[in-house]
Amino acid sequence: MTLENLSCQKSFGGWHKRYRHRSATLNCDMVFAVYLPPQAEQGQQLPVLYWLSGLTCTDENFMQKAGAHRIAAELGLMIVAPDTSPRGVGVPGDPDGAWDFGLGAGFYVNASEEPWARHYRMHDYVVQELPALIEANFPVSGKRGISGHSMGGHGALVCALRNPGRYQSLSAFAPISNPMACPWGEKAFSRYLGEERSRWREWDASVLIAGAREKLPILVDQGADDDFLATQLKPEVLQAAASAANYPLKLRLQPGYDHSYYFIASFIEDHLRHHAQALGGRR
Amino acid sequence: MTLENLSCQKSFGGWHKRYRHRSATLNCDMVFAVYLPPQAEQGQQLPVLYWLSGLTCTDENFMQKAGAHRIAAELGLMIVAPDTSPRGVGVPGDPDGAWDFGLGAGFYVNASEEPWARHYRMHDYVVQELPALIEANFPVSGKRGISGHSMGGHGALVCALRNPGRYQSLSAFAPISNPMACPWGEKAFSRYLGEERSRWREWDASVLIAGAREKLPILVDQGADDDFLATQLKPEVLQAAASAANYPLKLRLQPGYDHSYYFIASFIEDHLRHHAQALGGRR
Numbered sequence: 023m024t025l026e027n028l029s030c031q032k033s034f035g036g037w038h039k040r041y042r043h044r045s046a047t048l049n050c051d052m053v054f055a056v057y058l059p060p061q062a063e064q065g066q067q068l069p070v071l072y073w074l075s076g077l078t079c080t081d082e083n084f085m086q087k088a089g090a091h092r093i094a095a096e097l098g099l100m101i102v103a104p105d106t107s108p109r110g111v112g113v114p115g116d117p118d119g120a121w122d123f124g125l126g127a128g129f130y131v132n133a134s135e136e137p138w139a140r141h142y143r144m145h146d147y148v149v150q151e152l153p154a155l156i157e158a159n160f161p162v163s164g165k166r167g168i169s170g171h172s173m174g175g176h177g178a179l180v181c182a183l184r185n186p187g188r189y190q191s192l193s194a195f196a197p198i199s200n201p202m203a204c205p206w207g208e209k210a211f212s213r214y215l216g217e218e219r220s221r222w223r224e225w226d227a228s229v230l231i232a233g234a235r236e237k238l239p240i241l242v243d244q245g246a247d248d249d250f251l252a253t254q255l256k257p258e259v260l261q262a263a264a265s266a267a268n269y270p271l272k273l274r275l276q277p278g279y280d281h282s283y284y285f286i287a288s289f290i291e292d293h294l295r296h297h298a299q300a301l302g303g304r305r
Numbered sequence: 306m307t308l309e310n311l312s313c314q315k316s317f318g319g320w321h322k323r324y325r326h327r328s329a330t331l332n333c334d335m336v337f338a339v340y341l342p343p344q345a346e347q348g349q350q351l352p353v354l355y356w357l358s359g360l361t362c363t364d365e366n367f368m369q370k371a372g373a374h375r376i377a378a379e380l381g382l383m384i385v386a387p388d389t390s391p392r393g394v395g396v397p398g399d400p401d402g403a404w405d406f407g408l409g410a411g412f413y414v415n416a417s418e419e420p421w422a423r424h425y426r427m428h429d430y431v432v433q434e435l436p437a438l439i440e441a442n443f444p445v446s447g448k449r450g451i452s453g454h455s456m457g458g459h460g461a462l463v464c465a466l467r468n469p470g471r472y473q474s475l476s477a478f479a480p481i482s483n484p485m486a487c488p489w490g491e492k493a494f495s496r497y498l499g500e501e502r503s504r505w506r507e508w509d510a511s512v513l514i515a516g517a518r519e520k521l522p523i524l525v526d527q528g529a530d531d532d533f534l535a536t537q538l539k540p541e542v543l544q545a546a547a548s549a550a551n552y553p554l555k556l557r558l559q560p561g562y563d564h565s566y567y568f569i570a571s572f573i574e575d576h577l578r579h580h581a582q583a584l585g586g587r588r
Contacts (some may be wrong), residue, residue: 032562035572089570283369288375
């Protein structure tokens with residue numbers, strides 16, 4: 023697989039780089055971004071944090087707005103940010119042009135329904151193809167963490183819970199915690215996965231956590247003044263499921279914070295330290 | 306004057322807020338952003354840093370991308386970010402639609418030429434009207450610092466050098482250091498100020514520094530791999546003028562860095578500490 027480098031920008035002594043490649047999983051060209059901390063040039067093998075963004079985002083939002091480079095540079099943590107859906111010529115979007123389905127809204131599932139099934143396989147892209155590409159092309163240790171925001175928080179939880187042993191650390195910001203039972207999730211799952219709700223269960227963190235074989239500690243931050251809290255995010259459902267399963271979940275409700283990157287930036291340092299502690303970077 | 310609050314977002318324990326108001330100076334409605342650190346709710350009188358952005362920006366770029374809130378929250382520094390030009394119905398832009406003149410490109414001068422003179426008075430807006438508004442509506446100490454990037458770095462230098470006593474601290478990122486003698490500046494000055502070049506001298510930091518009555522120490526960071534360094538920015542001209550005038554300028558050339566917000570984010574902490582030290586925030 024060939025990586026085409028699109029840009030290199032120095033940041034906190036390391037490098038923010040963007041790449042394009044042909045994705046066999048998604049049947050389209052994809053762009054992703056990496057942050058390589060200064061330790062990458064010092065011969066070190068680095069742990070990698072995969073960051074999954076929310077609805078409407080690309081690889082750029084987190085890199086530009088989260089303020090994560092400073093801490094990743096300190097901790098020797100590489101960050102990889104994929105796009106949030108397949109894109110490009112021939113990739114179907116939402117026929118209504120809505121922002122909560124289709125382009126920018128892949129929901130990190132493998133679609134079974136037409137016309138989505140040929141392209142919308144973001145789960146396999148994030149869990150398999152992208153890490154294989156990263157591990158073949160960058161100086162990595164093989165340790166992987168995963169985190170994300172909103173739709174990407176859902177994605178991080180589901181990717182880790184479905185694939186025991188694949189990740190060594192896990193966290194989320196304002197995840198869609200019970201997508202089977204909220205409007206965003208119902209819209210996306212009914213189209214990508216079909217109307218049969220029982221098949222949605224394997225893509226819902228609050229269901230998966232009940233049967234988790236591996237108990238990777240989860241840190242979740244949630245803004246208490248997030249406009250989507252009650253209708254779309256429902257962290258209380260995840261918390262109840264974790265309690266029932268004796269699963270280690272630390273859910274922090276942050277008073278006054280909303281759903282934006284100002285919220286993420288305010289708490290990203292805690293998350294990166296949570297990951298570095300498990301992944302073997304500097305604490 | 307009435308301030309219309311557009312949004313409030315919690316960030317690092319403080320608040321990012323946006324406001325709209327009618328500007329008498331610019332004859333249009335203007336939007337600006339403030340970052341209020343947590344100390345604003347604790348009854349403290351805060352110093353204010355005015356941040357002037359570069360070409361194409363609005364009040365949002367710096368607030369979203371610079372990573373400044375974390376440090377401002379620590380230092381107890383309020384930040385105010387105006388827009389980069391007048392905007393709205395009846396405000397003329399560049400007839401060619403170019404991004405380096407007109408809307409998003411006010412160059413922080415007071416235009417003397419038509420059709421610009423009625424609206425393009427960003428110097429007076431930034432130096433007089435906006436601080437009066439801030440000082441009437443927020444818990445401020447009266448101490449003011451000013452900084453900015455590229456066109457806004459030029460703006461910060463010129464606003465401070467033209468108005469001795471008005472600011473107590475000054476810095477810039479990759480400023481257009483000698484706008485009289487670079488394509489961006491020549492295009493803007495010839496239209497806003499007219500073709501008579503002698504009248505441009507009072508808007509050029511490298512000229513003004515030679516006659517500065519007040520010697521406010523200046524911190525300038527410049528990326529060594531900035532694509533605009535040689536053609537548009539020319540910090541060596543500012544440095545030569547400062548040396549000749551025995552003016553205290555600390556110019557740091559940062560290897561590998563470009564013109565982007567990744568560069569600004571990497572060094573904003575040094576700048577905010579430079580300002581807080583002079584303005585009386587916590588060090």
